[in-house]
Structure formats: C-alpha cells, structure tokens
Amino acid sequence: MSEDLGLWAVPIAMLGGAIRVSTPFLFVSLGECLTERSGRINLGLEGTLVFGAMAGYAIAFETGSPWVGVLAAAIAGAVFGLFHGWICRFRGVNDIAMGIALMLLGIGLAFFFGKSYVQPIAPDLPAIPFGWWSDIPQVQAALQINALFVVGVVLAFAMAWFFKNAALGLRIRVVGDSTEAARAIGVNPDGIRLWSTAAGGALAGIGGAYLSLYYPGSWNEGISSGQGLMAVALVIFARWNPVMCLAAALLFGAAGAIGPALQTVGVTSGYYLFFAAPYVLTLALLILTSTPGKAQEGAPGELSITK
C-alpha cells in the first residue's frame, strides 16, 4: 500500500495537481491566445467551457464514447466561437461586452439543457499510466496522465511554431497587429478573425469536456469555478505566447494542489489563504515580470482590451 512520504507529499501533490488541474486552463488559454493573436478578444470562453462540459458529457452518455463527447464539445465550442466572430464583425459592436453576454448565454444554455444529464453516469476518458517506472503509489497516481493533457502540451509548442513559421500563423499575427496592414498585403482580416475565434471556441469546448469527462469527471452546475475566465486572463499573463500559456496553466494547477496537500502534512490552519496560492503566485510573478510603461508588451495591436 501507499507509504508515508512526509513533506515530500507536497511536491508530489503539486506535480499531480499540475497535470490534473491544468488541462482546462491550458486548452482555454491556448484557444484564447489564438483568438487574441488575430486581434479579437473572447471573454465568453467561460460560457463555452461550461457548455462544452455539458455537451461533452451528454453526448458521451448518449453514444457511450467519451471521445465522441470530446468531439461534440469541440463542435459546440466552435459554434459559439463562430457566432462571436461573426457578430463582432459589425461596426460598433464591442467584443469585450459581447463576450460577457455570450458567457451568460453559454452558461444558461448549458444549465438549461444539462438538467437531465446531472444524474446519468457517462463513460470517462481513459488515463495513461506514465508512472509505471515508480514503486511509489503516490507518484504512480500523480502520473496518471490523460491523453488530452499530452495533446495540449504538444499543441502549445505546435502553436508557438505555427505563429513563428507557418504562413497562416504569420497572417493571423499581421491581422492581429494591424487591420490596415493586413488589407494592404491582401489578407482578409474578417475571415481570419472569424476562423481564429471559431478555433479558439473549439479548444475551450475541449477544455470543458476534460472537466466533465475526466477530472473531476462529472457534469453538474458547479463543475467550473471560473476556470474559463481565469484562463482568458492568463493569456495576458503569458504575453500571448502559447508556451507561456502552458507554463501558466501548469503553475496554476500546481499551486492549486498546495492547499489540500498542506493540510495532510499538518499545516491545518489558514487554509483559505493557502487555497489562494495560485492567485497570489500569479499576481506576484505578474508584478515582478512587468515593466513600467510597458503594460501591453507583446499585445496584438488590434486587441480591444489592451488598446
């Protein structure tokens, strides 16, 4: 059976937490990173995440396949993204505000249609035991890794490469930095933004499916505690860099495990403060890494939230 690890329990729990908890943050922030690089902001990904969680769970239950559920969540997320992308093309429409309205709509629709799926039990996504080399059960448990996490990590690096080297990636960046410049070189900014927003929505939907189909692995109205909104904010922290989004998501997941783990090693009071560790750490890093007068370093020029 499991052994007593003493204080080692905390770093191992953080490792496990980083892997377990980070995936929704990772997918949503990668999606938002893509969208924002094209010069559009979608604050509504929290709604997309929740709807994706519901849709993924419902479809997985109906079809018996969690992967079909993930696909359904991605499609649902893409539809939300397409809608946001389409509607923000109209002159005078504020994309920040529209995102918040769509967050409400997404959550509302998810709760509305999700009522009948709270009780049924849908099949979970399988985990890959990456901890086979260790004899310590805690390490084995921490390294039970879901395929979506692996996909997310690969995607972060792929997206970084894509923005730097791929023709389409460059076009997205041009559109994000200057609509006029994009038009001048014959790129259609509206089309690029539309599809970047749709793809961002699809990724957020997958993030939601991870919540309902893997960890914690059930659908209910409290499944998200604001991960979608936080992930959107983390993109700013990550300075619109996909690999930094991965780092931010891992940091967030790891820091989130500190609270419960400390209670098991005897640090039992002040748990509210330890639970706030992810926010405190992120804020501290943000303050340390920011430079006066350069609040928007790395921000796409057309982004409404940092203009």
Added chain:
Amino acid sequence: MDSTATRVPTLPGLAIWLPRLEAVAIPVAALIAGLAVFSLFLLALGNSPIEFFSLVFKAAFGTAFSWKNTLSRVAPLLFAGLCVALPARLGLVVIGGEGAIALGGLAAAVTGVWLASLPGVVGLPAMAFAAMAVGGLWIGLVGLLRIKRGVNETIASLLMAYIAIALMNHLVEGMFRDPASLNKPSTAPLADALRVGNMPIGIEVHWGFGVGTIACVLCWVLTDRTTIGFAARIAGDNVRAAQVQGLPVAKLIVGFTTLGGAMAGLAGFFEVAAIHGSANASLVVGYGYTGILVAFLARHNPLAIIPVAILLAGFEASSGLIQRRMDLPDATILVMQGIVFVMLLLSETLYGRIKFFRPELWEDPR
C-alpha cells in the same frame, strides 16, 4: 463612441432631440427583438411565450410586491456597475469588483462591531466610510500597479478578487468570527441602530437603492459634466494625446479606480447593514461579475446604469415564478438574459446608421 456632442445642429431642436430619441429607440427595439428571439426558443421547446412574459411582468413589475422584489435587488448592481464603468472611462477593463464588495462588506461589519455603542448617525457613516476606504484601496491598488509596474488591470483585478475573497473568508472564519454563529460562520451581529432601514416610498426597499441611484447621478456629473471627466475621456481615447496635453493621466487612473472600488465597497456595506446584519460568505454571490455586464450594457454611462440594473433585477426577480408556474429550470432566465443582451449589444451597430435619426442627412445633396 458617443458622437452626439459633435453633431452639427443644422436643424435646431430636431438635431438635439433626434439623437436622444435614437438613444432610446434603438435599445428598446433591441430589447423587443431579443424577447422575440427568446420566444422562438420557448416555442421550439413547446412553451407559451405569452404565458412566460406575462409571468415575468407579473413577478417583476406587476404588483407592489413585484416592485419590491425587483428594486431590492438593484442596489448591488448599481454599485458594482459603477466599479466597472468608472475605470472604463479611462479605457481600463476592471473585472474584479467582487473582491472589493467582499472586503468592503467585511470592513463595514468589523467597524460596526467596533462602534457598536455609537448611534446610527455616527456609526453608519463610519461603516460606509470604512467600506469605501477598503474597497477603494483594493481597486485603487489595481490602478497603481498599472501605473507603477505596468501590470495589466484586467488580470490583476481578477486575481485580486480571488485573493480578497480568500482573505474575507479567512477573517470571517477566524479572527472576526462570532462564536455564536454556529452553522453559518459570520462576524458578530450589528446593533439595531447600525442597520440600514427602508426608504419611505411605500414599498420595502432599503436605502441602498436610493443611495446607489444618487451615486450614479453624481458619477455621471463627474464623468460627463466636469473637466475631470472630460480629461478622463481624452485619456481613455488616447493616452499619448492626453499626456501631450499635460493631463495627469496617472492621477486620473488612480482616482477613477479608487472611486470605482469605493462604489463596490458601498455595495458590500449595504449588503451587510441592510440585508445580512453581519459579514459572511454570502457577500460573494457574483454581484461583481453581474456589474461587468451592467456597465457594458450601459456603455459605461453612469446614468444608463440605473435602467439597466432595474431591468436585470426584474429578470432575476421573475426567475422563481417561472420555475414554479411553468416548471422550467432556473437557467431559463439566464438564457433569456443572454439572448436579450446579445441583441442589445448587437444593436450598437445601428447608431448613426438610421437615416431617420440624422436630420443632417435628410436633404441628400446627391
């Protein structure tokens, strides 16, 4: 942007009134359109929109009790809306009002316990001041971080909201916990003299509504009728231009974020002094996030926050009756709100495009 101020008055009277009519007609039309789309949603699911809307009207505005139900929900939305709208005049997107509400409420409650023996005329303003000071400090810090360290205010305010809530819970369940609050950890109950009562308007609505309305009017005067507000608008449009003109951008940012935070603090004060009688976890129920929506729907105009907040409160007041009478889930109201707000925001594309509202285009020289 608000272009009414620059319009050339070719036809006096009409030129003044038509844009104002436009500012009312477009949102009203969008509201109706949103409700129409939601009706289709209801019909598709086999429910009667007529029954639905008559219930919403009955529950939100149809009787004296309905008005009470609606208006008693308005106060925190007004203050939380101001917390977003004021910094937004400078182009800052602050989304962490929830934290200032929690800490403001706690500050009010702790001050109230400390000043328990004082009469209300002294104690209540002291509590309100404490709430405003703590709320203002919290959001003002966001502004300060922006200026001094270049920290993005959106993420900083969100992170600080979570930290504030943790701090509030920690203190309510630790240092400031009333041992007699068994099943719901809270601070000690306020003395009766330190409770905020109802306004003398015939229905039971506490003073938060009145004070919130006045706060919106005062903030509107500040933003739309003073040089400070004018300077803020310039800085919001273009920071560099504002700096070139010698406007004190840093002071404006700290000032507006602090004022916004103070407003959120007042929301906490009224929740504590008028509703709960102590500070506890029920201060954190999402008013701060609803305030974001209120502010954006009002296009950051403090006066427009009032009708938007009342409309939103009315929708929420009707949720219960809809659940009970039509057996629809509580999320139905969320769906309706989502659709209506999408339409309202979409309608902003119509401003200046409808010829009827633009007399200067009536005699087309083409």
Added chain:
Amino acid sequence: MTRISRRTLLASTGAVAATSLLPQTALAADELTVGFIYVGPKDDFGYNQAHAEGAAAVKAMDGVKVVEEENVPETVDVQSSMESMINFDGVKLLFPTSFGYFDPHILDIAPKHEGVRFQHAAGLWSADKHPTNVGSYFGYIGMGQYLNGITAGHATKTKKIGFVAAKPIPQVLLNINSFLLGARQVDPEITCQVIFTGEWSLAVKEAEATNALADQGCDVITCHVDGPKVVMETAAARDALICGYHANQSPLAPEKYLTGAEWNWAGVYTGMVKTAMEGGTIDNFVRGGLADGFIKMSPLGPAVSDAARKQYDATKAKIMAGGFAAIKGPLKDNAGNVIAAAGQSFVEDDIALESMDYLVEGVIGSTS
C-alpha cells in the same frame, strides 16, 4: 433535554395544540400549498437532493400542492423567493432548507407573515428569541457517520481514513468526530485525516482534496459537502473505499461503496404536512435520529466483511434502542483538552452537540 421525535410529533397532532403557547397558524384549508427552497440544484446527489426527495413524497399526498425553487442564494434572493411563494402561490407552509437561510432571512420575513409557517432544517429555534411561526428540525446524522466509521474501521488497511469537509461548523465537526469514533470502535489506532475545502460546493477543490487524502494513504473516504458525487467518484478512482453522505451514492461506485448516512426526509415532511392539513400544530423544535426515521443507512455494499456487518448490526440495534452516545468519556480533543471525563457522555439528542467546536483525538486537522 426532552427527546422530541417524529413519533411524539405525530402523536401530538391536534391534541397538543390547545396546550401549546403557539398561535394557531390556521393551516387547515381545502388544499395546502407547500413551498420548498433549495440552495443548490435539487439533483446534486447530496443535501439538496435529499430534501427534494422529501418534497417529492409530499407532492404525492392528496390535497397538497408543492412549489419548488432551486439554486437560491442565501441573500435577498431567498427573502424574495419566500415572499413570492407566499404572495403569488398562497404558500402556507415553507421549507427553506439551507443552513444559511435561517438567520437573518427567515427571521426577518417570518414576523411579516403570521399566517405562514416557516420550517427550517438545522436551525436552533429558541422560544425566547425567535418568532413562533418558525420551527426548526434536524436529524442526528452523526450517528450515521458513526456507523459509516464502523464499516470503515473494518475495511481500512492503512489505519488511516479520510474526510473531505466544507467548513468547520458544528454539524460537520460532529460528523467527522463520529466517523473516527466509529472506526475506533474497531481499532483505537485508526486516525482520520480531514481536509476542509472552505466551500459547500466546489467540484475541482473537492477532487483535489480527495486526491490529497489518497496520497496520504487514506483508504476509506467520506465527506460532508453539499454534493458528494465528485468526492465519491474521485476516491473510487484512487481505489479507496467510500462511505456515502446525504443521499445514496452507491450507484456511482457500487463495488467500493461500504454504506452511507442518508437523510430520510420523506417521512418527516409528509408527517409535518399532514399535521398542518389537519389543523394541528407542528412543534417548533423537532429532532430525530435513526429510530425516528429521520435518517437511514444505505444498504451495506459487497466490500463489507462479515465481522464488520456483525458489529455494524449490533451497534445499529443499540442506536435504535435509544440513549446511545458516540461522544463519551474518557475523551480528549486533538489539542489535548478534555471533552468528556470518564463516565460522562453526550447522548445523540444532547443539544450541546449542536454547538460542537472541537475535533477529537485522532482527527488530523484543525477547526480554524
């Protein structure tokens, strides 16, 4: 402390009304409309579902109309919901079921509606402080956690059991203590690790807390949060055995489920509604336990050994007989203070248990 149970409650129907100091709340009518208000979703596999199952039983009664609202926060919202039910639906009997609805919300609204009866779960109604049209009721579910603890004590191999708890309030502390004391009836070496999440309902944090318990070697886990679904599923996925709470969670992991402490509101609610319909008076302070049908145990699962079953049955019989005390001396709290001297005991209906502020020796955790 007199024992006020459902049996005495039902026996008192009508007859006691004359001697009662309480005003007649004129509940008798052709059709009685009863309102239920829940703080969360009514299908949460937990606290709210347990109450909603009780409401469903009331719904099946003749001459009763039930109206319900879910997801009502403990703010001005619940005050409005109660008054809306009274004004628009003519509700005469209200069951606002969340802990935090009592003070100030019910206490503010009740005096304005004298013809309406407000029945609150878990409140500590007292005659000198609170309106007479308010009543509070609750069950000794700590006994259920004690029985959970006995099955856990037999099942644990690591001698460590775990508890995911929301907040350190008396109800929760009693459950944690009872769970460990039950297990210590099997083996006094067993310890119980508790993790507080700080929130009544927060899925990811509950899952993380459960994982932290499993990492620490806890191999039987239970909880006290609003919806135990996440804790149960996460614990089962970590190969820990589980004891349920609030409602029956065995469908979530039938092989891992030992037993569970469940509310049994159906009988309580139908009894109160019946009293109201017959024009009787519901007592203002009602408590009951296993014997009174306020709580029940989930059927024992396949992982429960014969020895465990034997001790479980014997203890259950003792509890059913009445006068049973889980908290009895000599007993210290986990900071070394004496809770009960040898020979001293707190029987399940002892009102002192409802203001518990300690964790007993052997529980790893703290109350603040």
